[in-house]
Amino acid sequence: MNAIDRNLDAAEVAAEIARxxxxxxxxxxxxxxxxxxxxxxxxxxxxxANGKVDDKPAYLAMVRDQIAFLKASREGLAVRVQGDMAVAVGRLLQSIEMRATGQRIDMDVMTTQAWRREAGGWRQVTFQATNR
Structure with a gap:
């Protein structure tokens, strides 16, 4: 594979990660x-962003039971690809509502995510948010 083919592949992967x-x-x-x-x-x-760490079951339970996401959008997502891993960094704007209290929170964070190519496609393996 020549350099042009590798760059095209990386660009395709970056577009897939953004999607x-x-x-x-x-x-x-x-x-x-x-x-x-x-x-x-x-x-x-x-x-x-508050430092709380979740594994998959806790993350899915949080989305299902604790937080209503009112909006979530990305800005300036940059993706770097290295083989079967991709790292995405960019701004995430979210509005959430705590289900138990009704408290609404607007968030403006920077995130770093790692995605891994698996048999069924790309899956996120790490997500970290940092308040801006």
């Missing part, structure tokens, strides 16, 4: 836990 991240945002707003389950790896580590 999957948009899909993840849509799934959060729709509270589509089944879609999220398919997008994140079984060994995912999800680190929230």
């Amino acid at each position: 999957l991240e948009d899909e993840r945002c849509r799934a959060l707003v729709a509270a589509d836990v089944d879609a999220l389950d398919a997008l994140v790896a079984d060994d995912v580590i999800h680190i929230h």
Whole structure:
């Protein structure tokens, strides 16, 4: 494979990761836990902006039971590809509502995500948010 082919492949993977991240945002707003389950790896580590760390069951339970995502959108997502891994960094704007209290929170965070190519496609293995 020559350098042009590798760059094209990396560009295609970057576009796929951006599409999957948009899909993840849509799934959060729709509270589509089944879609999220398919997008994140079984060994995912999800680190929230407040420092809370969730594994996959805790992350999915949080979306299902604790937080209503009112909006979620990405800005300036940059993706770097290295073989079967991709790292995505960019701004995430979210509005959430705590189901128990009704408290609404607007979030403006930077995220770092690692995605891994698996037999069924790309899945998120790490997510970390940092308040801006």
